[in-house]
Amino acid sequence: MRRRPLPTGAKGWRLCYDVNADGVCDAGSADDPNPIRLQVAVNSNVRLIGPASRIRFNPNGSLTASSFADFVATPGPGATPRWLVRFAASGALSVRKG
Incomplete structure (x- = not known):
């Protein structure tokens, strides 16, 4: 599954792992994508x-x-x-x- 980033300025959800808890998603790869899930804002x-x-x-x-x-x-x-x-x-x- 290909993951696309949320559009610039868009609101929504970003589920990712952040091992050092600095508030920034850690780097991912093709085999281990990060963010794990992106969801644009609901209605x-x-x-x-x-x-x-x-x-x-x-x-x-x-x-x-x-x-x-x-x-x-x-x-x-x-x-x-x-x-x-x-x-x-x-x-x-x-x-x-x-």
């Missing part, structure tokens, strides 16, 4: 509220933080339904409507 009507900082994972898949990270997703400001997305400290992900 501008979708609202995602959550922590402003990065979510960092340990090599075993657990969060580097000792607690959890919560996000709330809605189809727009004040709209319903809402979904609560929680990353537990273990790295487990749960999604609950409500």
Whole structure:
């Protein structure tokens, strides 16, 4: 699969490994691409509220933080339904409507 960078100035998600935790994706190769996944921003009507900082994972898949990270997703400001997305400290992900 060929990976293309996000367009300049585009918003979205970038999933990569950063061994030295300097906030920059480490160099990749054809056999070991980095960033691992790129995703442009979802529809501008979708609202995602959550922590402003990065979510960092340990090599075993657990969060580097000792607690959890919560996000709330809605189809727009004040709209319903809402979904609560929680990353537990273990790295487990749960999604609950409500």
